[in-house]
Amino acid sequence: MVVKSVEFKQTQIPVQALDCLTGNGFRQGDGGSLPDIDTDFASNRRQEVKEYLERRYNMNGKQRVFSAGTYSTMKLKAAIKDVCRVYKVPVSYVNYITAIFEDDNMSWTDLFMFATTNKKVNKFVQDYPQVIEDIRGLMGQPRSASVHASAIIVTPNSKDGEDMECFDFTPIKKVDDILVSELDGYSIDETGLLKNDCLGIKELAKIQSVIDESNRVYNAGISFEGLVRSGLDDEKTYRILAKGYTQNVFQFSSAGMTKFLMDMQPDCINDLIAANALYRPATLESGSTQKYLDCKRGEVAPVYLWGTYNALKGTYGQLTYQEDLAQMAREIGGFSLGEGVNLVKYISKKKVEKIHAMRDKFMSGAHEKGCPKEDADLIWDMIEAGGSYIFNKSHATAYAITSYVGAWLKANYPTAFYTIALQWADDKELPLIMSEMEECSSAKVVPPDINTSAEKFFTDYRTNEIFWSLGKIKILGTKAVQYIIDERTKGGPFKSIENFIHRIFKYKLKKYEYWDDADNEQEAVRVPVNARHVKNLILAGCFDKVSNISAVVERYSILDKAATELGFKIPTGDYPDHLINQHYFWSMQQIEVCGIGRIDYKRIYDNSYCRHQFKGRASYSTVHNALLSGSEGKKVALCATVTEMEEISYKDKKTGERKHLCKLHLQQNNDLIKLVCWNDFYIENKTELQDIKGKIVIVSAIVKYNDYSGGNSLNTYKTSRLFTLNQSSENQINQEDGSTKK
Structure with missing residues (x-):
């Protein structure tokens, strides 16, 4: 089964999979039920597909298309x-x-x-x-009814020579002008009607956006279908996956899957198909995943039982796919195609009596074909055990091909790929994407610029600079951003902060008294930009270039000019003298208002009052270095910002006592790592840990490999120390050089 495009409205919609056997058309065969049609479309075009089906089949006044219902239960x-x-x-x-x-x-x-x-x-x-x-x-019992997220049913035009509509096959109701069956999706299958699962997948829309961007910028001339038919053998694509550069690649971006791919070192599409099927909880628990890796790496020779080579030669003798199980049942046990399909269903649904009945037939068929009884027993045990976790190969293939296309675009057009990835990402995904981008491409994210940035991330492809989005700046809504861009388009680039204020606020006759002064309704309608927006734009770095400043500490001068133009002076308490010349203070302000900014954590550590506490006990490390495999077992001191704090209770295996720990998510610019604070450390520092989110800390910990995440994390040990750095205390951090560069 291949990924293909369906021609529609003179365009092409990427389609992910058709999980069905269509040799004799969509007919009920000896498998006992109709095949499912499982098709994934780009999320922004699913509605078009539904409208097409309605136009195509609701002809001659007949109503043949409707959605399946679904029920939530008590x-x-x-x-x-x-x-x-x-x-x-x-x-x-x-x-x-x-x-x-x-x-x-x-x-x-x-x-x-x-x-x-x-x-x-x-x-x-x-x-x-x-x-x-x-x-x-x-x-x-059913609690509430709703519309199935994907299932669309098309009923036959006639039955037994009589014209038919959907109302003749199943009870139908209308919900918000949509025809919906009273039966749920599973019951629809039992009536003999064909169910089309048409899902809208965001990843397909993202991939198409990258393709469109690559064609626009580079005249690449690529298409989804063209990439699928290209041979799926691009070395660069497999290289980035093997190195663990999987952020924003469909199905492959989780920490565990990334580690699995790095262990596997995939070099062909079959490896990616296997990865989709093997990296699942039940398969991992069965041991099949590790056996596949051992054979793939040549550490163990694959073993094939009697008659299993044809079915299992692509997976090193490991039962991985439902189709392989059905094939073994046919070739060894003499089952028909339909009986093989039914065997998969019975095992997955744990229908014990029917499984036992199938076993007798299998053993008899294997004996007739000459399979030794010992091998037949082992093969049946493999089938019965594997039936509960094996995956549909056509589904895994569709996923793998979609993953390959995304990875191919990342490998060959990284700047376009990361531009779209940043535009679609939520705030939590941004640091991970930016961190990977710095390692594996020439693209880099730069602070927003008032004369270049747009509402979304904007890329200068000549320099591979991706300008931070104006829409990501705190409290700056769509109307305010669009108003600024419209004025820039109409009047040309802004020449200074004063020029910006004069042009943006030309309709506002009043003067402000402070940043938070409210606008009346008429002012807000005419000019959706206010003084707080100006403040956040400055703190985000939008005016650094136009103001010709060379260090972030100089942003205070821009704020002062803006306040003067807006009619007030900045109170001295807003920006204390002991902070106004410190690089980290302005970087944290930038991070607070827009999410981007670089803090020199090493400088903070070097100038901190507590540095001597770690001398001889732990050596300073960056998060990036702590994540490297060679750092495992080292005792390190880190300076980082706490972005999240989780409290967890657990039962001590030795004493049975209920204990507590907490996990701190530490961030150094674009690098992230977790710190596990064990029970003793947690109790000792509980007061400080309760209100630690958003603060800069210096902590000593030991680097340990985490099997669950597939990477290094930090753990406290008996003599670990934690210090919280308070921005408002000049005694904690010494004065920094005001000439520190950005």
């Missing part, structure tokens, strides 16, 4: 709350009890098992037995 917490409301149990008590249940998918029996280990839940069960009895019949 789960434990909702059932308890609803029934307790009837019995007038205090709401606060009910909320307290339901908050104890971490798993909302518990069955009625699970509730009693949980009550045997939790005294509070046990008391609730004893105090309100009628509530517990009444929820038994409610759990699992």
Whole structure:
């Protein structure tokens, strides 16, 4: 199965997959049910596909196209709350009890098992037995109806020689002018109707945007279909994946998958297909993933049982795909194609009786074909165990090809790729994307510029500079940004901060008294830019170039000029003398208002009051160096900003005691690392850790490899030290040289 494009409205829509066998058309065969059509479209064009289906099949006044319905069911917490409301149990008590249940998918029996280990839940069960009895019949019942996110059904034009519409096949209702079946998607399958799962995938829209940008800037002449038909063998593409440059590549950007690809060192599309199927919890637990890696790297020779070579030669003897299971059932056990498909279904749904019936048939067929009984037993055990975790190969192929196309664009047109990646990314993804971009491409993100930046990230392809988005500056909305850009387009580049204010505020006759002065309604309508916007634009660095400043500490002079033009003077308390000449202070202001900025953490560490505390105990390290594999086991001192703090409780395996730890997310500009603060350290520093988010810290820790994330993290040890640096205290950080460069 291949990724292809569907021609539509004289354009092409990338389509991800068709998970179906279409040799005899879409007919119900001996597999017992119709094949599913699973097609993923670019998210911004899914509606066009639905409209096309309606135009194509709703002909001659007939209504043949509708959406499948879906139902949410009553789960434990909702059932308890609803029934307790009837019995007038205090709401606060009910909320307290339901908050104890971490798993909302518990069955009625699970509730009693949980009550045997939790005294509070046990008391609730004893105090309100009628509530517990009444929820038994409610759990699992439909709670609310809605429209299925993707399933679209097209009914036949006729049946038994009579004209038919959708209303003749299944009950239909109208929801917000959309025809929706009363049956859910699974029930639709059982009626014999063909279900089309048409999903809108954001990744496909992103890929098409990169293709369009590459064609616009570089005249690349590429298309989604052309890349798929190119041979899928570009060395640069596999090289960046093998090195772990996977940010914003579909299916491959998680830390665990990145580590898996680095271990695998993929060099062909089959490796990417296998990666999509193998890196899943159940497969990892089965050991198949590690066995594949061992064979791929030549450390272990693959072993093939009798008759399995044809099915498993592409996966080094590991059962990986549903199609391989069905093939083994046919070639070894003498099953038909439909019986092989059914075997996959029975195993995945744990239908024990039917599986046992299939086993007898398989063993008989294997004996007739000459398979030794020992091998037949082992093969059946492999089939029965693998059926619960193996993946659909056509689905994995579609995912892998989509991943390859994204990685190809990153390898061959990195600046265009990262431009689109930044435009689509949320705030949490930005540091990771920028960090990778600096390592594997010539593109670089630069601060916003009032005469260059746009509402979205804008790229100067001559210099490979990606200018930070004006829309990412705090409180600067779409109207304000568009107003500034319109004035720049109409009147030319802004020449200074004074020129900017005179041109932007030309309709405002009043003078401001402070940054936060409110505008009246008429002013806000005519000019959506206010004094606070000007302040944030300056702090973000938008006027650095036009003001010819060489250091971020000079931004105070721009602020002072702006305040004077707007009619007030800056209170001395806003920018204390001991901070006004410090590089890190202005960098933190920039990060606060727009998310970009470079802090010289080494300079802060060198000038800190606590530096001597680490002498001889830990050596200073950057986050980037701590993440390198060669740093494992080293005791390091880091200076970084805390972006997140998570508190976690756990049970000590030795004592059974309930303990606590916390995880700090540390950031040095674009580099991120996690610090695990273990129980003793957490208790000792609990007061300081409670309000640590957003602060600069200096901490000593040991670098350890984390199997879960597939990379290094930091862990506190017995003599670890933590110091929080308070911006307002001149005693903590010595004065910095005012000439520090950006």
